Amino acid sequence: MNATDSETLVVGGGIAGCAAALEAARAGGDVVLATKAARPEETNSYWAQGGIAVTRSDPETFRADIIEAGAGACDPDAVETLVSEARPAVEDILIETLDVPFDTDGDEFDYGREAAHSESRILHVDAATGAAILPRFLAYLDEETDVTVREETTALDLVTHEGRVHGALLEQDGAVSVHFAGGTVLATGGIGAAYDRTTNPDSATGDGIAMGALAGADVADMEYVQFHPTALDTALVGSDGDRDGDESDDTGTFLLSEAVRGEGGVLRNGDGERFMPEIHPDGSLAPRDVVAGAVASERERTGAVRLDVSEVAFDASFPGLAKRCRERGVDPEDGIPVAPAEHFCCGGLAADMDGRTSLGRLFAAGECARTGVHGANRLASTSLLEGLVVGRRAGRQAVGVEPEAVEVSEPRDSDPDLPARFASEKADRLRRTMTEYVGLERTSDGLARAATSIRRLKGEVDAYTRTRTSRELYELRNATVTALLVVRAATENDESRGCHHRSDTEVQYAD
Ligand SMILES: Cc1cc2nc3c(=O)[nH]c(=O)nc-3n(C[C@H](O)[C@H](O)[C@H](O)COP(=O)(O)OP(=O)(O)OC[C@H]3O[C@@H](n4cnc5c(N)ncnc54)[C@H](O)[C@@H]3O)c2cc1C
Known part of the structure; x- marks a missing residue:
């Protein structure tokens, strides 16, 4: 079987994956960054408009705004780390290393303000901040560091052995191979493709959350899906x-x-x-x-x-x-x-602020991770920041362990005979179901219907994945797994809080 290896494997080329890869390389690691995207536009990071929030005069007001927006469900220690590392991370990576041309007003940065921020603290480039950051970041990794960037390379599944993660199965141009890694960082972004109307690109199929969950990693807060x-x-x-x-x-x-x-x-x-x-x-x-x-x-x-x-x-x-x-x-x-x-998934793979998940040698950063900084509702312009801060910290942790070649069953190469319409028809059904029953308002009846429909769909998809391999099929599997995680969390939580609204119960969070 074809196998490659590196000390660190980063899956995802958005802000979190780039930060992790940069920092792992700075720490001396031998790093491969695999991204299924062919272009920066196929990430949520590229489309970020408003900007990235940083601490100004008083960190306490920033902390308070995040915690207030999170409706009492934030982890205060995680918020503390995010706030205290915001400015150093932005200055180090975005300003000094990448020279991002943030808008200025005279000699000062032109700090913007968005909903639920008590002061102007958001650095931005026009209203297209992500587009000014991400292409630069990818180019920097490629040209100025030893990171190997593998574009159009999709992680299909994690390689696990005795409760540890040892890399991932990667698909590129239809060929599937194993990549062994000492530390694996998932930074695969959001889940918007499970809904009819989303601000995310089509490729936001919750891959990292699904791969991690299928490998046995803990997930949390999946009911908190933010609608813009x-x-x-x-x-x-x-x-x-x-x-x-x-x-x-x-x-x-x-x-x-x-x-x-x-x-x-x-x-x-x-x-x-x-x-x-x-x-x-x-x-x-x-x-x-x-x-x-x-x-x-x-x-x-x-x-x-x-x-x-x-x-x-x-x-x-x-x-x-x-x-x-x-x-x-x-x-x-x-x-x-x-x-x-x-717009945004506040939940994800349960991780600490170093990106550590419940599985050994597996890290998660960015939108696919649930670190506790967003609680039940994310404050505007804090997710680029979370990706940068947690990606940076996770990158430092994911070095220093040599890759181990564990036993892996022979992967199948991609099957070109996948009925062309199969994946797109099933994806349509998933989106209709999630939009109708798992949107802004949820009820136990609607959630039960969604669970039945998505479980049936997952059964049909699983029957295919037993015999075939293709990126589309795995994305569909991942979107259904992630959708089921949202449905389960929303069903188990009958309290309306933040961006989770149960219109059939009276239980309402009050601070
Ligand atoms: C329209 C829009 C506007 C936004 N505006 C703001 C804003 O102003 N400020 C702010 O803070 N946040 C904003 N957000 C949210 C923020 O952009 C995202 O939460 C954040 O960028 C996520 O970064 P990430 O690195 O985790 O994921 P992404 O940037 O989505 O990157 C995910 C990467 O993983 C890759 N990938 C996924 N699955 C696989 C796989 N199986 N194998 C290999 N690669 C894979 C993708 O190709 C991609 O490269 C906005 C989001 C959107 C959609």
Whole structure:
């Protein structure tokens, strides 16, 4: 069997994976970074708009804002580490190493402010911060370090032996091989592909969470799926086709950052009325879960919700968004139709702030990890930060152990005969089910229906994975496994808190 090895294997080329690979290489490790993406656009990190939050004068207010947004479910020690390492990590990697051109105002950085932040503390590059960071980061790893970056290389499963992880099965160009590693870092991003409307690219199929869970790692907080209130309402502008992140073929939804509301954008219902001031004292800048719920119900009641940008210098401040709106036939002056969309998974593989999971030699960082910093609801602009801080720390831990070649059953090469429509039909069914029953509002009946339907679907997918190997099939398996983890956690937790709403119970978190 074909086998390769390295001291450290990082799976994922978003901000968390890049930070882990950089730091592992700096610590002297021999590092391979495998990413299934062909382009930076196939990551959540690339699409980050608002920016990355850092500590300013008083770390206590930053800590308090994160904990308040997390609705009492954050781990205070994890938050403490995130806040105290925010500025050093950003200065070291983003400013000194990558020279990211954050916007300035005179000699100072131009710190932005988003919902539920009590001060302006967000570093940004226009409203396209991820696009300014990620291509630079990947290029730096490739050109300036000894990290081996393997693009279009998909991890299919982890290699385990006696409770430890020893690397992963990797697929590249249809060939499957084993990669043994002393330390394996999963940094595979989000789960948005399990929902009809998401801000994530199609490839966000929860691979790391599923692979880790199937290998026996603990997961936590999976019921806390954050829906962003303002994604383009594709139902009102035409097709909601693919979301592969290719702007030239852009028919899917996209995010209209909170920063637009921070600059004065307001939400109006189909009757032209502002509805947020009656619902929350912060109006359109209320916490995300509150705004998302209100947008969903006003959209249902009045047929549409629009983001009114008449008081915003929209073209000047958000040129990329203005361009994308016009490309989709939306004149921002008329108000931009918006609807909630799956945006971020607060849960994931249970990990400490060094990325350590419950399995030996397995680390997790970024959106696929649950470190406790986000609790039941993530504060805006803290996930790039979490990826950077935890990725950096995990990279340091994942070195120093030689790879061991353990026994692995012979992997099958990719099967080109997979019925072309099989994976896409099943993925459609999964998305419909998750959107209908496991969205903003959940009930025990709806969750039970979702569990039955997704279990049946998983059975059909498993029957195929026993005999065939293909990236699409494994992504589908991973999306169904991850969806079942969300359904199970949402069923077991009858308390509405943060971004988990159970409309059939009275149990409500109150701080
Ligand atoms: C539209 C949008 C706007 C956002 N805005 C902000 C913001 O302003 N500020 C902020 O802090 N956060 C923001 N977020 C959230 C933030 O971008 C993400 O949570 C964060 O970037 C996740 O980083 P990551 O490295 O964990 O994952 P990602 O950036 O998604 O990277 C995952 C990587 O793993 C690879 N991968 C996945 N599965 C496999 C596999 N099986 N084998 C090999 N490779 C695999 C992918 O190809 C990709 O390279 C936004 C998210 C979106 C979608």
